[in-house]
């Protein structure tokens with residue numbers, strides 16, 4: 457097979473089930489930190505291909521109605537979407553590129569976003585682990601932009617996709633960058649729907665990056681609160697906590713912790729075992745969370761992005777700001793539910 461064109465690779469990738477495709481040249485990463493730079497993984501990289509697959513809107517239906525949880529973690533989060541639905545066509549696209557004699561490095565986007573304090577394995581080299589900021593790569597490849605909520609947005613699906621990437625030494629024509637705030641118009645639907653992480657950004661704080669002549673900016677989201685809320689540490693968004701821990705009161709809004717500290721607290725509480733007793737016969741600390749993670753192939757998305765995804769795409773659909781809309785009208789059709797810090801229903 458001769459040298460494939462970008463159009464041939466894109467056509468192949470989409471035919472395998474991917475929904476989104478874009479290319480960045482390596483020059484667009486010139487300001488990336490060394491432990492997040494694609495060339496720290498593959499020094500000869502010339503192009504970064506970013507692909508995406510949609511999160512189906514119905515994946516959130518059960519959580520939005522407050523009736524059914526397993527679907528989201530299993531199909532749409534770190535279960536099948538991140539580990540299989542997205543990765544199989546990604547891998548096949550990497551094979552397609554390598555058939556032409558160019559090297560293709562498929563990158564799993566669900567890896568830990570951590571930079572452990574370790575020495576490089578070669579003198580003067582880059583220490584492990586390197587990870588690519590996949591949302592920033594998506595911006596660099598012209599696939600979309602990062603919304604105020606720090607979630608990646610596209611014109612087709614709004615916030616409803618997961619991304620992955622291929623690094624290759626094949627030189628490809630980069631796609632045009634998306635104009636900043638051409639999808640996120642800063643209408644703040646995400647802030648209104650979020651139970652506490654976006655409204656509590658430090659006053660006036662935001663993250664800003666430049667790629668070529670464009671500046672992209674998003675809120676410096678309180679990731680400690682977001683992690684507690686999303687990953688099973690907040691009784692307001694989990695009916696499983698009051699059931700497993702009767703009498704427990706935990707006010708996320710009074711916590712001021714880092715993302716790492718939040719994980720250290722809520723992840724073991726959600727997934728680990730304690731002894732079996734007459735009072736708690738299952739032996740799991742929070743039985744519901746344990747099974748959602750177990751059925752979810754390792755993913756644990758208890759809160760289901762109430763604001764930054766559900767409120768956001770509901771708003772974008774209502775205002776005809778994204779391409780995919782639905783015959784049955786807006787996603788949010790009933791009064792939304794939120795419990796209190798004791799896990800009681802609030803009228």
Ligand code: SF4
Pocket residue numbers: 605649650651652653654677681682683685686759760761762763764765
């Ligand atoms: S995941 Fe939930 S808590 Fe975190 S930013 Fe999104 S809506 Fe807010």
